[in-house]
Amino acid sequence: MISFLEEKLTLAGLNSKEQADFITYWVPRLTQNEINFVRFEFNEECNRYAELEITPKPDHLVRFYMVWSPMDSATQLTPRAQQISAQKREGFTVLEWGGVEISLENRLATE
Amino acid sequence: MKRIVLFILLIPNLLFAEEELKKVFPIYRISSEFNKSIATNSAVYEFQFDTRNGLIQEELIRYSIDGVNGSKVLKNKTLTIQSTPGKHIFQFYYHDVYNEVYSDSLKIEARHHDSYSVTFHYARIQKMNEKPVIYLYPQLETKVRVEMDIHGDDIFTYPQYDDAWNFVAHPNGDLVFGENTYNYLFWEASQRAILTAKQTASGFFVEGKNAISFLEEKLTQAGLNAKEQADFITYWGPRLAKNELNFVHFEFNTECDVYANIDISPKPDNLYRVFIVWGAVSERFDVKEQEIKTMNRSGFTVLEWGGQESHIQQSFVNKNQKTEL
Numbered sequence A: 001m002i003s004f005l006e007e008k009l010t011l012a013g014l015n016s017k018e019q020a021d022f023i024t025y026w027v028p029r030l031t032q033n034e035i036n037f038v039r040f041e042f043n044e045e046c047n048r049y050a051e052l053e054i055t056p057k058p059d060h061l062v063r064f065y066m067v068w069s070p071m072d073s074a075t076q077l078t079p080r081a082q083q084i085s086a087q088k089r090e091g092f093t094v095l096e097w098g099g100v101e102i103s104l105e106n107r108l109a110t111e
Numbered sequence B: 001m002k003r004i005v006l007f008i009l010l011i012p013n014l015l016f017a018e019e020e021l022k023k024v025f026p027i028y029r030i031s032s033e034f035n036k037s038i039a040t041n042s043a044v045y046e047f048q049f050d051t052r053n054g055l056i057q058e059e060l061i062r063y064s065i066d067g068v069n070g071s072k073v074l075k076n077k078t079l080t081i082q083s084t085p086g087k088h089i090f091q092f093y094y095h096d097v098y099n100e101v102y103s104d105s106l107k108i109e110a111r112h113h114d115s116y117s118v119t120f121h122y123a124r125i126q127k128m129n130e131k132p133v134i135y136l137y138p139q140l141e142t143k144v145r146v147e148m149d150i151h152g153d154d155i156f157t158y159p160q161y162d163d164a165w166n167f168v169a170h171p172n173g174d175l176v177f178g179e180n181t182y183n184y185l186f187w188e189a190s191q192r193a194i195l196t197a198k199q200t201a202s203g204f205f206v207e208g209k210n211a212i213s214f215l216e217e218k219l220t221q222a223g224l225n226a227k228e229q230a231d232f233i234t235y236w237g238p239r240l241a242k243n244e245l246n247f248v249h250f251e252f253n254t255e256c257d258v259y260a261n262i263d264i265s266p267k268p269d270n271l272y273r274v275f276i277v278w279g280a281v282s283e284r285f286d287v288k289e290q291e292i293k294t295m296n297r298s299g300f301t302v303l304e305w306g307g308q309e310s311h312i313q314q315s316f317v318n319k320n321q322k323t324e325l
Helices: A002-012 A016-030 A043-048 A104-110 B018-024 B197-201 B208-222 B226-241 B253-258 B314-324
Strands: A035-042 A060-071 A093-101 B027-034 B043-051 B060-065 B068-073 B078-083 B086-093 B101-108 B112-120 B126-137 B142-150 B153-158 B165-169 B175-177 B180-182 B185-192 B202-207 B245-252 B260-265 B270-280 B301-309
Touching: A002 A016, A002 A035, A016 A060, A016 A093, A016 B126, A016 B153, A016 B180, A016 B185, A035 A043, A043 A060, A060 A104, B018 B112, B027 B101, B043 B086, B043 B101, B060 B078, B101 B112, B126 B142, B126 B226, B126 B260, B142 B185, B197 B202, B197 B245, B202 B208, B208 B226, B208 B245, B226 B270, B226 B301, B245 B253, B253 B260, B253 B270, B260 B270
Parallel strands: A060 A093, B043 B112, B270 B301
Antiparallel strands: A035 A060, B027 B112, B043 B078, B060 B068, B060 B086, B086 B101, B126 B185, B126 B301, B142 B165, B142 B260, B153 B185, B165 B175, B175 B180, B202 B245, B245 B270
């Protein structure tokens, strides 16, 4: 779990302090489950949780949410691996991270 | 749209020993028998209770059937409920220290007597010591080694901890591990958590809606800076705010040794530890307001904060309070 997140967060461009905040918050919650289904949402995809307005307008606003669902090994699901793209951080950069736990059942019903 | 179908497996006893079954399934059917003495529009559920440690008293058990609450004193560890044929959903609550048991929909035929085994599992007693984080502020850039002796299970640390954390600490609080820089060291573990009489004798009652201002006030008294307070409050604030009323007790310095011992070299000039131990309560009980110790931030200073959400048994608190008087 830790190495998975370190890898993905590094790809997304979070620095080690930001990664530590993210990992220490989420890992203890995710490791309570045998296996989790994890998907990341970026930038405008996160508007559904909250809209964010900043003045002056930052050069880069990076929003990064982890949507995750506990699973057990019996559940069959074959997701496509998600591509994580590096987020630009030059200039006045704002990073927001968050996450949502959602049951797999709810998720499959709504997605 | 995909759908997940969940099967409730009624695995025959042949496959598993009874003890194994109880471990895996909090509730399962033992038998289903036709009984002609039961009326045609009726059916009888029989629940045989057990706990994982076998301690079950002939006590009141609270239950609900299809959302309607009831309670009965157990006879021979058994509860019998007469109902109608069809599907019914049950919940059972035995004692504070055990998880409630929720059934799926249990189908019963007319004129049948179905017996189920219900096993209560300890759960609430095991709580996480959550998010203890350790900040270090040396006066000069210093190579530091931190050794922890964490009392508990399911230990999680970050950054990775092998025999110790070894890093270079900077006066601004940056902790440098090779290429990576962190603000704090993190550990977490689960431990038995029932507040002792000593802990419930002093503290505060905090309404959820006042949780943030309460924490700001107490942490300022303790001497935490704005960043440290923000880390603390963003972690605990939303959790306390969820409850109408909380009981809060702080533990300081050597009192925190019950969670973990900490050994730092070189030895800091000041090590300050503060843990918040708290839980939701339904009403206030007699407590002395607690005095908040203030940290000394001169010299090489180390701060650790953490906490634990505890299950506070009102009856237990009151009983203990009386014996103390």
